[in-house]
Amino acid sequence: MADLLQRVARSRDVEAFRKLFQAYAPRVKSYMMRQGADPGTAEELTQETLLTVWRKAALYSGDKGSATTWIFTIARNLRIDKLRREVSWQPLPEGHAEEASDDPAPDEELQERERRVRVRAVLDALPKDQAEVVTLSYVEGLSHSEIAERLGLPLGTVKSRMRLAYDKIREAVEDLR
Amino acid sequence: MAIMHHPDVATLMSCSAGSQPEALAAVVSSHLSMCPACAREVGRMSLIGAALFETIAPVEVASTAPIVEARAGEADNPPPPDVRPSGGAIPYPLQKRLGLTSFDDIPWRRLAPGVWDHRLPLTEGATGDLRLLKVAPGVKVPEHGHEGEELTLLLDGSYSDATGIYRTGDVSDLDNTTEHAPVSDPDRGCICLVASEKRARYKGLLARLLQPFTGL
Ligand SMILES: [Zn+2]
Numbered sequence: 001m002a003d004l005l006q007r008v009a010r011s012r013d014v015e016a017f018r019k020l021f022q023a024y025a026p027r028v029k030s031y032m033m034r035q036g037a038d039p040g041t042a043e044e045l046t047q048e049t050l051l052t053v054w055r056k057a058a059l060y061s062g063d064k065g066s067a068t069t070w071i072f073t074i075a076r077n078l079r080i081d082k083l084r085r086e087v088s089w090q091p092l093p094e095g096h097a098e099e100a101s102d103d104p105a106p107d108e109e110l111q112e113r114e115r116r117v118r119v120r121a122v123l124d125a126l127p128k129d130q131a132e133v134v135t136l137s138y139v140e141g142l143s144h145s146e147i148a149e150r151l152g153l154p155l156g157t158v159k160s161r162m163r164l165a166y167d168k169i170r171e172a173v174e175d176l177r
Numbered sequence: 178m179a180i181m182h183h184p185d186v187a188t189l190m191s192c193s194a195g196s197q198p199e200a201l202a203a204v205v206s207s208h209l210s211m212c213p214a215c216a217r218e219v220g221r222m223s224l225i226g227a228a229l230f231e232t233i234a235p236v237e238v239a240s241t242a243p244i245v246e247a248r249a250g251e252a253d254n255p256p257p258p259d260v261r262p263s264g265g266a267i268p269y270p271l272q273k274r275l276g277l278t279s280f281d282d283i284p285w286r287r288l289a290p291g292v293w294d295h296r297l298p299l300t301e302g303a304t305g306d307l308r309l310l311k312v313a314p315g316v317k318v319p320e321h322g323h324e325g326e327e328l329t330l331l332l333d334g335s336y337s338d339a340t341g342i343y344r345t346g347d348v349s350d351l352d353n354t355t356e357h358a359p360v361s362d363p364d365r366g367c368i369c370l371v372a373s374e375k376r377a378r379y380k381g382l383l384a385r386l387l388q389p390f391t392g393l
Pocket residue numbers: 180182183184208212214215216
């Protein structure tokens with residue numbers, strides 16, 4: 001996917017963009033709906049996410065994460081801005097003024113993919129109570145207090161479950177830088 | 178000077194998930210601009226979001242790529258790069274919001290003897306409270322607890338409580354299990370950015386601040 005992004009960045013390659021759209025739009029829309037958007041709004045936010053990808057492709061650099069991570073970040077920030085009508089305080093990973101980089105080093109790409117595979121394996125193996133809070137936070141977009149309320153748990157319990165989950169994830173990717 | 182106090186891991190996760198209440202996100206993003214270690218950590222945490230993103234069941238999209246392409250043509254201007262100014266005592270994300278680079282230019286409001294604040298507007302619909310707090314040297318805040326999540330980022334000077342000394346860049350990450358009675362730096366006082374996810378709770382703290390001080 002990173003090479004498709006590079007093609008969009010370098011030569012405004014419409015065919016590469018169409019492929020990116022087909023690969024990502026259905027999941028971006030799904031993400032927006034999980035975050036509480038109705039289908040119409042989710043559709044709009046999906047278009048806007050992919051438009052942002054088109055516009056900002058030149059700022060994407062492979063060494064800052066995979067295309068998936070980058071596009072997820074764009075979707076996440078748009079969600080904060082538009083869905084919750086709150087101004088995003090989180091800059092995109094490309095936040096600073098930087099040149100578009102050359103192709104990411106192949107092992108860099110590989111490492112990133114390997115990290116994501118391992119993270120996913122850890123997530124799949126998490127105890128249910130930990131997986132639940134992580135999903136509510138990352139996929140449903142709930143704050144700690146909202147999760148506590150939803151699950152009828154003390155705030156401290158929600159936070160400690162998040163911490164326990166991350167301990168395992170961190171351990172799993174530690175040897176990959 | 179090395180940063181000694183960082184936000185809780187769970188707090189950073191909420192930041193990387195993008196699910197943090199706006200006021201708290203303001204404090205975390207300001208801290209990230211000062212703390213490369215936490216910025217790296219949040220970067221690593223975005224792998225969780227990306228991994229979960231990949232597992233979401235796709236939903237059929239009504240619009241097709243060509244429609245996007247047509248609009249993409251209109252929007253075919255890359256946005257201007259976000260150039261960070263150098264210098265200034267106020268963390269960059271906050272500078273952008275305040276439109277100021279120096280604490281001297283902030284229109285402080287006097288709250289109590291030795292205590293000033295400046296409220297930062299939040300987006301309509303946001304429920305928290307975000308403000309800068311300036312405390313004169315040697316002021317002791319009465320013992321108090323917290324409700325919900327509260328984050329304090331030290332921007333200038335220092336304060337100390339039972340958990341240690343907080344200096345520039347340090348974050349105090351409190352929830353309802355913590356009680357403390359901070360004292361500001363005896364020479365410099367302190368300036369901090371305080372975020373609370375609940376407004377009502379913060380009013381309670383202000384009420385306590387307005388009580389007569391010992392140590393003034
Ligand atoms: Zn830190």
